[in-house]
Amino acid sequence: xxxxxxxxxxxxxxxxxxxxxxxxxxxxxxxxxxxxxxxxxxxxxxxxxxxxxxxxxxxxxxxxxxxxxxxxxxxxxxxxxxxxxxxxxxxxxxxxxxxxxxxxxxxxxxxxxxxxxxxxxxxxxxxxxxxxxxxxxxxxxxxxxxxxxxxxxxxxxxxxxxxxxxxxxxxxxxxxxxxxxxxxxx
Amino acid sequence: xxxxxxxxxxxxxxxxxxxxxxxxxxxxxxxxxxxxxxxxxxxxxxxxxxxxxxxxxxxxxxxxxxxxxxxxxxxxxxxxxxxxxxxxxxxxxxxxxxxxxxxxxxxxxxxxxxxxxxxxxxxxxxxxxxxxxxxxxxxxxxxxxxxxxxxxxxxxxxxxxxxxxxxxxxxxxxxxxxxxxxxxxxxxxxxxxx
Ligand SMILES: [Zn+2]
Numbered sequence: 001x002x003x004x005x006x007x008x009x010x011x012x013x014x015x016x017x018x019x020x021x022x023x024x025x026x027x028x029x030x031x032x033x034x035x036x037x038x039x040x041x042x043x044x045x046x047x048x049x050x051x052x053x054x055x056x057x058x059x060x061x062x063x064x065x066x067x068x069x070x071x072x073x074x075x076x077x078x079x080x081x082x083x084x085x086x087x088x089x090x091x092x093x094x095x096x097x098x099x100x101x102x103x104x105x106x107x108x109x110x111x112x113x114x115x116x117x118x119x120x121x122x123x124x125x126x127x128x129x130x131x132x133x134x135x136x137x138x139x140x141x142x143x144x145x146x147x148x149x150x151x152x153x154x155x156x157x158x159x160x161x162x163x164x165x166x167x168x169x170x171x172x173x174x175x176x177x178x179x180x181x182x183x184x185x186x
Numbered sequence: 187x188x189x190x191x192x193x194x195x196x197x198x199x200x201x202x203x204x205x206x207x208x209x210x211x212x213x214x215x216x217x218x219x220x221x222x223x224x225x226x227x228x229x230x231x232x233x234x235x236x237x238x239x240x241x242x243x244x245x246x247x248x249x250x251x252x253x254x255x256x257x258x259x260x261x262x263x264x265x266x267x268x269x270x271x272x273x274x275x276x277x278x279x280x281x282x283x284x285x286x287x288x289x290x291x292x293x294x295x296x297x298x299x300x301x302x303x304x305x306x307x308x309x310x311x312x313x314x315x316x317x318x319x320x321x322x323x324x325x326x327x328x329x330x331x332x333x334x335x336x337x338x339x340x341x342x343x344x345x346x347x348x349x350x351x352x353x354x355x356x357x358x359x360x361x362x363x364x365x366x367x368x369x370x371x372x373x374x375x376x377x378x379x380x
Contacts, residue, residue, distance in 0.1 A: 033245030047246045112226050116233040125237035144238040149205030165196035
């Protein structure tokens with residue numbers, strides 16, 4: 001029907017084409033794994049989640065409607081499974097409320113140079129990310145690792161666009177503080 | 187909204203990741219041209235984006251695919267292939283789900299990754315030595331991904347004998363499996379045919 005190459009790809013998977021599935025896995029496994037790891041924290045849990053999501057793709061590829069990018073569709077599936085998994089692990093959090101307003105001003109400018117230096121150290125970035133509330137870490141990951149737009153992130157998480165932007169501002173502010181400290185000292 | 191008074195901080199991350207709509211991008215870029223504070227902020231966000239990308243660890247890669255492939259072939263929806271003998275055996279074993287005392291080597295779902303010596307075996311066997319720093323989770327993931335079962339060991343040199351879900355007569359498949367095991371050098375230091 002459409003000229004969407006992704007649609008043809010998903011159609012092939014729906015028809016049981018293992019080679020198409022393999023290509024799909026090679027293209028997207030890293031994205032799903034990294035996304036899961038940011039919420040589940042344990043590599044073994046993230047690997048299991050990736051496995052389950054890819055199996056769901058295999059079984060339900062026909063459900064891809066071509067209305068969103070494949071990546072957004074896929075991460076939406078992953079998001080639901082992550083929530084299920086967190087619930088099963090008894091780690092589902094109360095809805096954290098991050099909506100307290102972030103000041104819309106380049107506030108506490110502090111030492112941006114030091115923060116930039118800190119951001120150059122992957123180990124420090126990981127440590128600072130780990131210190132963020134999970135929902136902030138998640139939007140940062142979706143924006144900077146998955147390179148999704150804020151409407152796409154909203155679609156994956158099932159929340160309003162405004163919420164995505166607010167979470168992102170909280171996240172970058174916390175990261176800046178953390179990385180600044182790392183860039184100055186340590 | 188007046189560009190001169192409002193700093194578009196909520197949009198800057200999405201300028202940096204290149205996903206703003208054309209109209210938004212134009213608005214933000216116009217602001218940046220006149221606002222040093224936001225330019226500085228954008229610079230920080232760029233560094234942060236690079237840092238976040240670098241901080242991500244690689245996924246299970248080829249081993250993850252092999253694990254998935256086994257599941258696909260057992261899934262029943264794929265064009266039917268005749269399940270090779272070893273696969274029926276592995277399936278029967280996991281359905282039997284004998285609980286072993288070696289809890290460390292048990293997977294959450296009850297799949298066995300340890301088969302005591304003496305039990306009937308049909309898959310090809312390789313010798314394998316794990317890195318001292320390898321975690322149980324890494325070893326488990328590795329064994330699951332190759333359909334491996336520890337059948338013997340550790341020997342004097344820390345060598346385990348691991349049976350793979352590979353027909354011993356299928357030398358091509360065995361060689362590929364050994365190659366993919368060798369690639370996991372964070373987990374294993376030595377892999378050789380038995
Ligand atoms: Zn500004």
